[in-house]
Amino acid sequence: MSEYCMGEMIKRTRKSMNMSQEELAFGICSVSTLSRIENGLETPARATFEKMVERLGESKGLSPCDTAEDEAYRLRLLTVRNIIRGQQEKNSFLLDEYGAMGRADAFPDYIKASASLDEQNTTECVALLKSIFGKKGFRGDLSKIDYAILEPYEVHSFILYAKCLSEKGEYSKAERTINALKKYLEESCNFDGIYGELYIVLLTEYAEMAVTMGNSAESLAWCALALNEIECRGKTFLKKKVFDIKARAYEADGRRELEHEYRNYAHVLTELIKSCAVERKKPVAVAMFNY
Amino acid sequence: MWEVRIGEIIRSQREKLNIRQGKLSEGICTVSTLSKIENGVIFPTRYKLQYLMERLGIDSEQYVILSSKREIEFNEMVRVFNSCLKKDPAVATYMLKRVEKAADSTNDAEYQIYGECSLRLDIAERKKPLENIAREAMELLHDTKANFSLDRLGEDLLSKTEWNILIDYAKVLMLLDRKEEALRVLLGVKGYLSKKHMDAELIRGDYETVLLRIVETLVSMGRFFEADSYSDELLEGFSKNKATANLVEIMINRTTIAINLRKPPEHVKRMIMQTREVIKMDKGSETAERFDDYVRKECGYA
Numbered sequence: 001m002s003e004y005c006m007g008e009m010i011k012r013t014r015k016s017m018n019m020s021q022e023e024l025a026f027g028i029c030s031v032s033t034l035s036r037i038e039n040g041l042e043t044p045a046r047a048t049f050e051k052m053v054e055r056l057g058e059s060k061g062l063s064p065c066d067t068a069e070d071e072a073y074r075l076r077l078l079t080v081r082n083i084i085r086g087q088q089e090k091n092s093f094l095l096d097e098y099g100a101m102g103r104a105d106a107f108p109d110y111i112k113a114s115a116s117l118d119e120q121n122t123t124e125c126v127a128l129l130k131s132i133f134g135k136k137g138f139r140g141d142l143s144k145i146d147y148a149i150l151e152p153y154e155v156h157s158f159i160l161y162a163k164c165l166s167e168k169g170e171y172s173k174a175e176r177t178i179n180a181l182k183k184y185l186e187e188s189c190n191f192d193g194i195y196g197e198l199y200i201v202l203l204t205e206y207a208e209m210a211v212t213m214g215n216s217a218e219s220l221a222w223c224a225l226a227l228n229e230i231e232c233r234g235k236t237f238l239k240k241k242v243f244d245i246k247a248r249a250y251e252a253d254g255r256r257e258l259e260h261e262y263r264n265y266a267h268v269l270t271e272l273i274k275s276c277a278v279e280r281k282k283p284v285a286v287a288m289f290n291y
Numbered sequence: 292m293w294e295v296r297i298g299e300i301i302r303s304q305r306e307k308l309n310i311r312q313g314k315l316s317e318g319i320c321t322v323s324t325l326s327k328i329e330n331g332v333i334f335p336t337r338y339k340l341q342y343l344m345e346r347l348g349i350d351s352e353q354y355v356i357l358s359s360k361r362e363i364e365f366n367e368m369v370r371v372f373n374s375c376l377k378k379d380p381a382v383a384t385y386m387l388k389r390v391e392k393a394a395d396s397t398n399d400a401e402y403q404i405y406g407e408c409s410l411r412l413d414i415a416e417r418k419k420p421l422e423n424i425a426r427e428a429m430e431l432l433h434d435t436k437a438n439f440s441l442d443r444l445g446e447d448l449l450s451k452t453e454w455n456i457l458i459d460y461a462k463v464l465m466l467l468d469r470k471e472e473a474l475r476v477l478l479g480v481k482g483y484l485s486k487k488h489m490d491a492e493l494i495r496g497d498y499e500t501v502l503l504r505i506v507e508t509l510v511s512m513g514r515f516f517e518a519d520s521y522s523d524e525l526l527e528g529f530s531k532n533k534a535t536a537n538l539v540e541i542m543i544n545r546t547t548i549a550i551n552l553r554k555p556p557e558h559v560k561r562m563i564m565q566t567r568e569v570i571k572m573d574k575g576s577e578t579a580e581r582f583d584d585y586v587r588k589e590c591g592y593a
């Protein structure tokens with residue numbers, strides 16, 4: 001479940017707008033109520049909450065409830081999930097539906113960016129990503145990230161951006177981006193759903209970057225973190241990639257045996273996926289055994 | 292994009308499935324609360340909302356939900372409890388106490404989640420008599436479903452926590468050696484989960500667990516032929532999702548089945564090799580060697 005802590009969100013947005021509690025609460029509720037809401041001690045009534053959202057404005061990605069907006073969010077989330085899991089083929093239907101909604105936001109840019117990165121076209125990808133950040137008001141500047149509310153596709157855009165930077169050789173910048181993003185995710189998100197998956201993707205990217213930079217010890221540490229997350233959350237779809245990275249790191253260290261071992265693991269996983277596709281026999285009539 | 296719209300989603304799905312408000316809200320909230328939620332008059336608390344959506348087979352992951360800090364923390368505690376249950380029972384015991392303290396005892400849904408955690412720990416530790424654990428599992432279900440009975444599983448609406456309790460109950464039955472009963476419960480849950488309106492993402496992990504338990508049960512009963520077809524279904528899920536959480540168990544069961552069904556030797560050999568690698572990958576080479584020993588002794592394969 002993607003969750004935002006209501007109080008936390010109000011507080012963040014209010015602070016980012018340099019608004020005091022008195023200003024926000026004026027005419028809506030008492031200051032002490034607002035403070036209780038912000039600290040998670042009280043759940044606001046719907047009317048109160050909507051008035052506050054209205055006052056905080058739509059500029060920060062907040063909007064009072066809106067059916068079309070909600071549906072668009074759902075489609076965006078599903079699309080990002082498929083992209084992370086490497087199941088892009090499932091997306092065409094979702095994208096058609098999204099296109100039919102005729103929304104003018106940065107999401108199509110994100111889709112194009114992720115496709116152009118798949119085709120190794122980093123220049124185009126960076127240009128597209130920059131336009132996404134521009135719309136959100138970042139301009140490559142991550143210092144403001146603390147107070148923003150990032151949707152899954154925006155988080156993934158940052159990951160892609162870091163990947164592009166590292167491919168262009170700007171490692172220190174990429175590292176800064178990833179670290180800022182990691183801090184953001186750890187502080188503000190619930191890891192049960194898609195944000196947990198994005199976190200695993202982030203750790204894996206970091207590990208891959210480190211091994212490309214020739215820093216195998218660090219890469220192994222990040223791999224271990226990623227594997228731990230994968231294990232804890234039961235989200236195994238990136239396991240093979242982590243094994244590949246580990247093998248590369250061990251190769252760089254010259255530890256042949258371990259390298260072979262992890263290459264083998266990655267191979268077995270691919271093999272299994274392939275073999276069960278080939279082995280499809282005619283189904284045994286399961287029904288006759290059912291009660 | 293906020294929570295308010297979720298009321299509409301709940302209403303439209305409920306009307307589509309032709310379910311009455313009273314049936315949906317049973318044990319979660321009163322009918323009037325449900326109708327207020329549907330009309331967007333109030334914010335439901337997180338777990339009420341989650342239970343309602345799960346009973347309707349909606350994956351709530353797709354929606355942004357605003358919740359209070361306490362609920363987010365409670366959720367995190369439950370997650371930590373579940374992840375350390377296998378590794379470190381002592382930590383799990385400590386976490387369970389924190390979960391109990393954090394749970395809102397007036398909220399049936401939250402209290403049932405705490406109950407399920409405690410049930411899992413009991414099963415893992417096996418300090419209590421198994422009969423008691425089985426009885427407690429059933430009582431736990433009665434918290435939110437006063438008239439629950441196993442015979443009417445097909446007509447009922449279950450939330451994720453509720454069907455997980457049933458899966459755990461089946462496990463206790465297995466340990467009690469009441470395999471037929473366990474199999475019936477598992478097949479019931481499988482039937483429930485494979486209903487059309489269930490969101491694939493919501494049931495993915497649990498469906499896998501249920502299938503795996505069915506395979507295990509059938510293997511232990513010696514009904515390899517049926518086990519084989521269920522295990523095929525499991526592996527098909529693996530190739531579709533490119534991953535599963537219980538790969539080791541799946542492969543071990545598949546190997547046992549292949550050996551017992553006297554499949555062609557080269558086929559079995561390849562499977563043993565694959566299983567060995569998978570075990571090594573997940574549990575380390577020591578366990579892989581134990582598997583080697585097992586295969587050598589039991590089946591005469593080198």
